[in-house]
Amino acid sequence: MAGLTRADAEAADAADPLRAFRDRFVLADDRIYLDGNSLGRLPVATRDRLAALAAEWGEQLVSGWPRWIDAPVTAGDALAEVIGARPGEVLACDSTTVNLYKLAGAAIAADPPATLAADRHEFPTDRYVLEGLAARGGLALRLDDDEPEPRAGDLLVLSHVNYRSGALRDLRAIQARADAVGARVIWDLSHSAGAVPVGLHEAGARLAVGCTYKYLNAGPGAPGYLYVREDLQDGLRSPIQGWFGQTDQFAMERDYEPHAGIRRFLAGTPPILGLAAVEEGAKLTAEAGVDALHAKSIALTERLIALHDEWLAPLGFELGSPRDPALRGSHISLRHREAWPITRALIERAGVVPDFRGPDSVRLGIAPLYTRHVDIHDALQRLRDLVALGAHREFDATPGRVT
Amino acid sequence: MAGLTRADAEAADAADPLRAFRDRFVLADDRIYLDGNSLGRLPVATRDRLAALAAEWGEQLVSGWPRWIDAPVTAGDALAEVIGARPGEVLACDSTTVNLYKLAGAAIAADPPATLAADRHEFPTDRYVLEGLAARGGLALRLDDDEPEPRAGDLLVLSHVNYRSGALRDLRAIQARADAVGARVIWDLSHSAGAVPVGLHEAGARLAVGCTYKYLNAGPGAPGYLYVREDLQDGLRSPIQGWFGQTDQFAMERDYEPHAGIRRFLAGTPPILGLAAVEEGAKLTAEAGVDALHAKSIALTERLIALHDEWLAPLGFELGSPRDPALRGSHISLRHREAWPITRALIERAGVVPDFRGPDSVRLGIAPLYTRHVDIHDALQRLRDLVALGAHREFDATPGRVT
16 A cells, blocks of 8 residues: 555556546446445446347347347356356356255255255345255255354355455365365355456356346346356256256247256246346456456555544444455445444435445445545545544434345 | 228227327337237337436436335236236236246145146246146146146146137136135236236136236346235245345344235345336336227237138138137237248248247237237238248248247
């Protein structure tokens, strides 16, 4: 970290090799947006592609389908570049929740696990999927309070980056330990893909899912994705058998026979508009390059932590994220007992958009494609001034509904 | 049917109370589009809403979520008007396939059926879902070659309108017979909603699913929907437990407890762009009114059948759909041993877009919101002339990939 003045931040932006990517997004106002880890910005290319695709639907009608029909694979291959998978290992489809259900259901049917396991503090939808599968299948469910360690016979769901703290797991090492003891892991990449390298295939990862509306900028509720290592695909069957997973889809009058390869994990008709947004977001990310994005993420989060130590720690803040950049993703949680009213005041009085994660965290998402060093500087300065003045005290202290 | 001349068709259009609705759609060229039962046209309001929603994402970012988050229910309530459900009985979400899986899985868990049953000639994805559930759950599966009759202990999936023949089932009568013998039915409304009255709640229907990209004009791969009769909702649990179905979604740190009412059938984050298209399509349909649409559908299909008898039967065509309008939906299958090359020739030489359904049907979808009497007249005249001249013989006789 060269220095902590605003001039230092400006110099860092001027030297940033990714600085031109900010202009690839719609920038509607001057708010400092630090919630791209919840909902990413709208890429200009995506706005244009969505308009063009609507026009294509209007003009070409059903004759557009031959071009649209491979969208889950095309968007999946674009995502594969971002998460270190091979072409044909990733499908964009359904929601993250449904994709996790499909992969966990397929893994259970192929080889019943001794135990379904997760971190008790895992993102809730992942736990809920496992709770449902355990209850229906009469399987044991283990929720660990500390870091879950793979045990023989486990089917373990693990987030690569923790949604609250931003802690980054060592995917390669955990995958190796799981393989060594005979446990299977389904990785949830929702909070890591697009901000840190994932390297799924090289790490030997078997199964993964993720969402696309965070660092991948595919829009509210855009389709999720799933990854199945290529050698495992034909040994697994999705519990949700649909016509897009059938081997000869338009033959119509035959029994279900899953398609070879990754397509067997499709179910219903794919959402063409949403998939176009996924493809554009993934391509933009791949163009910037995951390693460059990660380097910038580290530089930005290091600045944020240094400013926290200098300005915020004296005001009662505590860092809720790992200090070692090798152990964190691209969002930082700042803990404070008044985190809720501080979050509201930042949004409504300071033009800074973070989010709140209960019970006590202001969560700052650092999307390296469009976040600048001066954004970090200005946001933390405003946060400091606001709390020093007590400006957050005019907001209700009781957390309300947040997304 | 007043008469079969083109002047008669023009007069029928002039007297059509729904004629103004055609102008609510993007009409890009002069092709006669008779495949709205596969992919409906783009409503102008939907095109504009999608552009506005993309702008809203770009400008409001995460603060748009409080307005977006209820979209599955809002779009579901708009659909409820079209299918005769009550507010709070319908959700727009996921694909039709996933929705069928959720409802069938919920019904199986609540009360294991003696047999899963369907028509062997049912739309394939419906059969595939049942085949998968039967295999995983160790349940018997019965595929009937003739009209499936509900038997005690059945969980039966039935299309309201058959995707190939256009045959319309008597939903109320079948539901009553099912109730009388102790069978449950999940209705698939994909080929009926928006073209014929459904009247789910009045008929006592328990469960239903459907798609929105046909007569409801929500676009390629738009979200599907599900219906659960209000008194049954709290006794059912989706097999796919996700954070949007949780009772207090943002509490995060708790076990899964399904939301009261219809929301428990949500899984992952809802697709906001797609749901806006569903809502617009459903509202446009409701504005026209299902009874008026059905009356127009009957008038158009009666004209089509009369012209078939006059012009096409002598050329080797055979009607593949019911003659009695009380027994059919809004598409007509014309059977001919050269149906495939005739379909190709219609599209490529005659400016008419039907689709082909194997082995031998030219399928003509009559979407009453935008199809005119002159379209029927001109399409059948061109079809007659083309076959009479043998113009289809220049096309390959072997069916290729179709959607």
